[in-house]
Amino acid sequence: MKAQSLQDRMLAALAPAMHAGPPEKWQQRKSALMRERLVSAAIDCLVRDGYPGLTTAAVAGACDVSRGAMHHHFPTRMELVGAVVEQVVYHRMRTFLQDYFAAVAARRQDEPMIELACEAHWRSVQTREYAAWIELALAARTDAELAAIFEPAARRYDAVWTSEMIEAFPQWREDWDNLKLAHDFTSAVHTGMLLHAPVFGTGERLERLRRFAASTMQRLSEEGEASGRTGV
C-alpha cells in the first residue's frame, strides 16, 4: 500500500542512528535500553524544566543510575542532547504520519482530507516530544552550540517533508506552492498557539482559533481545486 511505503521512507530518512545492528548480544541490548531510558528522562527534564533544567544530575537521577554510568553512554552533555534531538525529530514525523493515515483510513466520505491533516498536526504538536522540540528550538536561538546540532536536524525534517510530499501527491503538483504554504501556515499557527496558551487558555478561545485555522486551510485547498487541480 502506497501510504505505508511513504511512511517507511520518510521515517527511514529521519531514524536515529542507533537503530541498526540486529545481532544484539545481551550487553548491547542492555546498553541500547539504557540509552533509551536516558533519552526519555532527558525529554522529561526538558519538558518540565526547560533546556537549562536538562542537567546531567537530573537525568541520571531520574533513571536511578550514577552520573558515572551515564558518562559511559554519553561522555558529554551535548552528546545526550544530540540523541534527544534525533529522537524528537523522528517522533514528530512518526506521530503525525501515523495519526494522519489512521484518520484517512477511518474517514467518513464527506470529511475533507485537509481537515484531517490539520487535526492530526494539532494533536502531534501537543505531545511531550513536541514540547521538547519547542524548548530546543527556542534555546537554539541563543545557544550556538545547540544550534549547530538542532538546526540541521530541523532543516532535515523540513527537507524530508518537502521532497517526499511532492512525490506522494503528484496530483497537487500544479498547486504545489499552496501545499507548502499550507504546511508552513499550520506549523506557524499551531506553534504560536502553544506559546500563547498561558494567555489564551485551553478553552473556547483556543478552540475557536484552531477551527479558524483549519477552515482557512480548507478554503485554500478548495481554491486550488477550483483553479484546475483534481481532488485528492
Added chain:
Amino acid sequence: MKAQSLQDRMLAALAPAMHAGPPEKWQQRKSALMRERLVSAAIDCLVRDGYPGLTTAAVAGACDVSRGAMHHHFPTRMELVGAVVEQVVYHRMRTFLQDYFAAVAARRQDEPMIELACEAHWRSVQTREYAAWIELALAARTDAELAAIFEPAARRYDAVWTSEMIEAFPQWREDWDNLKLAHDFTSAVHTGMLLHAPVFGTGERLERLRRFAASTMQRLSEEGEASGRTGV
C-alpha cells in the same frame, strides 16, 4: 483627537511604575538613568544569550559598572527581571500603537485598515524588545518564579487590549468576536513565524506566509462587513 487619547489611556495602563515623581533632584535623575541603562543592557543580554544568559555580571559589565552598584538599584536578579518585564510589555504596546496610527494617518484611500494593522503588528514583533518578550514567555513556561512575574503582566497586556479596543471601535461591536479572533490569530501566526525563521528563512517563503496571513485577516474583515457591520 480620539486616537491620541486612546493611545494615552492604553499606555498609561501599562506604564512602568517608576515614571512618576517630577521633582527630580540630580541624584534621583542619575538613579533613574542608571536603572534605565541596566534594564536596557538586560534586554540586550536576553536577546543575545537568552534567559539563562541574563546574569548579573553580564548586565553590570555591559553598563561598565560594578556588581555592587547594580545591587544598590536591584538587590536581586529577579527584581531586575521584573523591571525588564514592565519595560517589554510597555514597549510592545507603544510600538504597535505608534506604528499603526502613523500608518492610518498616512494611508491611501484604498488601503484596508486591517492590512495596516497586520503590517504594524509584524513590524512590532521584529523589535529587540519583542525578542526579549519571547525569551521571557518561553522561560516562564518552565520557571515558576519567572512565571509569577511574567504571566500576570502578559495577561494585563491582553486585558488592556481587549477592554480598550471594544471601546475604541464600537462599530465593530456586533462583530466583536471576530476582532478578538483576528488579534489572537495574528499574534499566533507572527510568533510562530519568528520561531520557525531558522527553517523558513527570511526570504520569499516567509514573505509569502506573511501576505497570506494578512489576506486571511482581510477576508475575515470583509465577511464581518457583509454580515451587517458598517465599515471602519
Added chain:
DNA sequence: CGATAAACCGACTCAACTGCCGGTTTTTTA
C-alpha cells in the same frame, strides 16, 4: 576457568553565578 572488555560507581577539580557586606566616593542637607 581465566583474561579481556564493557557497564557502572562515587569522589574530585574547576568554573560560573548569586547574594552579601564592609568600606569608599559623591551628593544632599542642616
Added chain:
DNA sequence: TAAAAAACCGGCAGTTGAGTCGGTTTATCG
C-alpha cells in the same frame, strides 16, 4: 562646612553544574 544619605566598589562565601578519573562489578570470549 560638617554630618547624613545615597551611589558605588571589590572581594568573600555558598551553591550548582560539567567533566575527569581510579576502582568495582558484570558479561563475553578463548
